[in-house]
Amino acid sequence: MARTPNIGAVARAAGVSVGTVSNALNSPERLAPETLERVLDTIDELGYIRSSAGRTLIRNASDGLSLIVPDLDNSLFVDIARGAQLTAAAAGRRLVMANSGFSSRDLVAGAAPHDTQDEFLGYFAEARSGGMLVCAMRDPTSGIDRIRNHVRPIVVVNYDAPGADWCTVLMDNAQVGRIAVDHIADLGITQAFYVSIPDVVQPAAERRTGMREAAARRGVTVTEVDAAALTASVGSDITTGLVGALADRARRGERTALLFLADDLAIGAIPVLRAHPDLQIPDDVVVMGMDGDHRPTGNDWMTMTSIELPGYEMGAEAVRLISAESDPDHAHEREVLPVRIRPGATTTGR
């Protein structure tokens, strides 16, 4: 990069010292009005843009915040990112994001997660990030321990690490499972299939725990089914395997619930059920997902019952906790945000 005008060039052109130029930028109230004006005019003329590297060197910290998200195809993380970015902007801080490319498929398949979470942790540590939000789908402890002293506040979002030495922002995943069961129990349904991925994925494990607890409490019999991925086509395949049993029950006048860990799975179930002459939604089968997609797709001819996840609030809260860390007697917090049901036609009929 060709050398751009530096603070010395501005000082020379304005006939002041470099310290005065620096003060014009950082403490303008210290300058005589005429001096300030002359310096600012010179900055404009020269097209001077301060390099943040100098300040970062001195402070051993930059003032930008950084956010690592696992996967932008997941609307939860898009919501978290927006909540974080807008809250940061409102506080006058910039936030940049990195996508670590995490795929829950790896975990489900038992493969080592092939993401770049630790690479980005290192990258932001070298940049002396002024605060880091780590949105994790797997335990980030080892990666964070490595950079702990080089990045000021760290907040972990969406992963509950045992013995965490940082603030954590979570949603109440057990409540997700409980609410789903309570909803169908309220409809008088006593038999359900619960389609999820293996418990190596922490939110899946916690939702299952909540689901089982509510099922026992409400007297709902639940058959658990494993999905290999959270896609509509997997949802279709699994449902195809269940229609026989569902139709048998329907002929006996019994309703069945299909509870899917993700809306994408649930969406895949719909066409399979509609294609079956004996199965009406929601009279014979009710369907619900559990990660209500905020995205404005208005995705169906029938609205899908789902659970609204507090992604935006999680991101916003994480940024607030970053700011709270500058308070000297701050103690790390573990916040668990509530979820709520969004009833739709696939369970209530409208």
Next chain:
Amino acid sequence: MARTPNIGAVARAAGVSVGTVSNALNSPERLAPETLERVLDTIDELGYIRSSAGRTLIRNASDGLSLIVPDLDNSLFVDIARGAQLTAAAAGRRLVMANSGFSSRDLVAGAAPHDTQDEFLGYFAEARSGGMLVCAMRDPTSGIDRIRNHVRPIVVVNYDAPGADWCTVLMDNAQVGRIAVDHIADLGITQAFYVSIPDVVQPAAERRTGMREAAARRGVTVTEVDAAALTASVGSDITTGLVGALADRARRGERTALLFLADDLAIGAIPVLRAHPDLQIPDDVVVMGMDGDHRPTGNDWMTMTSIELPGYEMGAEAVRLISAESDPDHAHEREVLPVRIRPGATTTGR
């Protein structure tokens, strides 16, 4: 931030000079194997992490790439971001993103765009970004001119600025409009409604141009309708206003096409049409969107005909162009990537 161990601390502990520690990190082949090992061990023991600020100061450039996207709720930009980030990672470079919070609603409403594009341009210029991808929905020229000399290569994605002094990566928006009309003309349809937003949004303007050209060529009569936003509910409202005319035509045995600038609009049309007893899809009315959502929602009980946009390729190509800029006799390029139709049940019946 408490002072972390610096290169001097490592040098002292390893009994070498700071230059040698630097070489261990940047040119390890220059060191005697034993020296190298001793230095690396010391780095490990001390938990030393290099600060990139020093190098940025010297080079007047950092090695990270940065990407500004207008809006993560738009799947096009999520695709671009993924294409860019994976291509960068494959080339051993890190890429960070910023969301400028652009809303096309502002433009459509005639309001000044209230985004943070220029703020982030300035932020990345202060960080001496090693390369910048600017995904723009409005003309970025003034913002870029301001930072032109402080950021090495700049590539603009998705905005065709007149007289651009940089590489540009575009999709063929005129082709989007042409393909849509050709598709319905191939089905023998001669009457269509075209629902778009005003031409202040550049892609909308270009698609309209392509649409008109194809309509003239194929003898299709098109009635143009203005939408205030690209949402399903706006699509529903507009369609509600059209069902009378559509039903009249259906009773005369004439098919009509509804072409929507965005899939979200088109999705909103579906339930309105289904609710009308005289209108069958696709026998009386065919429906298509024009920004095929890559996201894995499997969004409907009937697949929506749409146009596949080359978002991933645009992001990947933009990163390749960034690298190409380091070639001394590089000339700025303007690349226009093709689009293609994805036929679905809403026009072909399956």
Next chain:
DNA sequence: CTGAAAGCGCTTACAG
């Protein structure tokens, strides 16, 4: 193969 030294652009007490 290794070390000593200059310098990148900035901020911050301190002196005046």
Next chain:
DNA sequence: CTGAAAGCGCTTACAG
């Protein structure tokens, strides 16, 4: 209110 000077952590010729 302004200036002179030290120093942040690093890289890079250069000398040996």
